[in-house]
Amino acid sequence: MTKKALQWHPAFQAALQIEFMDEPCQLEFLKEFNLTEKPLQIDTLVIKPEPDKILSKSIGHIFRKYNIIEYKNPEDYFSINDYYRVTGYACIYQSNTEKKREIPPEELTISLAVSHYPRKLAAFLKDLYHADISQKYPGIYYVTGLMFPMQILILPRLSREEFTWLSRLRTNLSLQEDIEPLAKAYAGKEKNPLYEAAMDFIVRANWKKYKEGRDMCNALEELFADKLEEREKLGMEQGIRAFILDHIEEGTPKNIILQKLEKRFSLSPEQAEEYFCRFREC
DSSP: OOOOOOOHHHHHHHHHHHHTTTOSSOOEEEEEEESSSSOOEEEEEEEOSSTTSOOSSGGGTTOOSEEEEEEOOTTOOOOHHHHHHHHHHHHHHHHSSSSTTSSOGGGEEEEEEESSOOHHHHHHHHHHHOOEEEEEETTEEEEESSSSOEEEEEGGGSOTTTOTTGGGOSSOOOIIIIIHHHHHHHTTOTTOHHHHHHHHHHHHHTHHHHHTTOTTHHHHHHHHHHHHHHHHHHHHHHHHHHHHHHHHHTTOOHHHHHHHHHHHHTOOHHHHHHHHHHHTTO
16 A cells, blocks of 8 residues: 655644734735636735734744745755746746736745755855845744845754644654643544644654554543544545445445445444445445
């Protein structure tokens, strides 16, 4: 079976919105924003309707009215070409309007959200543009001297107290420093789609560690028990459905299908009958 790649971007966008939930200024998040009629997408465009209002979250201190955020998953890195691409996005977004300066360029910022400090890019920007790069907050580097104000966010280095979710958008979670704070933050929010998306991804990203039964096993089981049970049940039901439909297509008699269901999936006769009735018309 081919291993399904983890989709990091939706989890990042969910975690990003969670971090800004308590701001007094309600931000507008536009995911995969189309710059032109033909597909040319920004990872995340954050519009701050009140530009003068200071956000409490440190990653939002640099924000102006229009804020472009480009994200790279932990297996990827931010290259020099990536920098020019996201700068190009900002230029196209500013210029693709009916009126001149409809989007003031001074109201644009760029944020690079990565898991590793982009050393080659930093050296390049310093050498060619004499850019100044300094750490403003833990894991947050301001870059000045470029066309637009820019910050580099090293997600694993962000303050774990301030950024419960973004700082833990990775695979190497630990028990006391990561799982326990996540459990507290997640409690009571299980039905919230943003929290559910972020937590569901963190479960999958750390699934191997859970399955290996290391020191996090009990904590993960307690925290994610409902999700793991739902996932296992869904996986089993998908297998049962495929099993039933395949045998019906092959012309296998119902009584034989039921017998095989009971044996293959350890079902009672009543359960086998129920599944057969549910899936035979699909």
